[in-house]
Amino acid sequence: MTAADAVGIVFGRRPRPYALAACLSSTVLAVLLWGGTGVWGDHHDVWSVATAVAATASAVLLAAGWALSSRAFLEHGLLLNAGVFAARGAYIWIVGGNFWTAALSLTWVVASGGAYLMERTATGPPGAPRRR
Amino acid sequence: MSDKDWAALVGLAVYLALRAVDYLLPKGRHFRFIDRWIVRDDTDEERGEHRDGA
Secondary structure (H helix, E strand, O other), rough: HHHHHHHOOOOOOOHHHHHHHHHHHHHHHHHHHHOOOOOOOOOHHHHHHHHHHHHHHHHHHHHHHOOOHHHHHHHHEEEEEEEEHHHHHHHHHHHHOOOHHHHHHHHHHHHHHHHHHHHHHOOOOOOOOOOO | OOOHHHHHHHHHHHHHHHHHHHHHHHOOOOOHHHHHHHHOOHHHHHHHHOOOOO
């Protein structure tokens, strides 16, 4: 049984579960940042807007990376996901919020940062078996 | 600088640090543990499913 048999094909593309999860997390974070309803609060200063733009770009790039089978889009989406969650975790830490809430953001940094580095060291198209 | 400024700078620093790690990793190499967890699959079906045909 091939890997494709095991996980199936969605719209002609191999499913990317982690990219989907990261895309959804970036989307949620973008909604919270643009709406000013999350721990970040008011979003009218330049760094808040920059973080919201980065979260939005991450979600769009991850979705486009899967839809277009573009490894470059996926890599940049993962990198931005790690960056925006690092900012969120750092903010919660700085303002003295709950440690475990900040740690939850840092887990996304580790996961997305690791996924980015693994994508960078892989060969072939996204999801393809590695060949030498 | 406000708390948000510092937080955003941490995010930017993480972004740049990951780019730096990627830059410093030797090219043409991959993580050894990947070989331990996957097996080669050379079926035609596997090769034909990707748009770019690679």
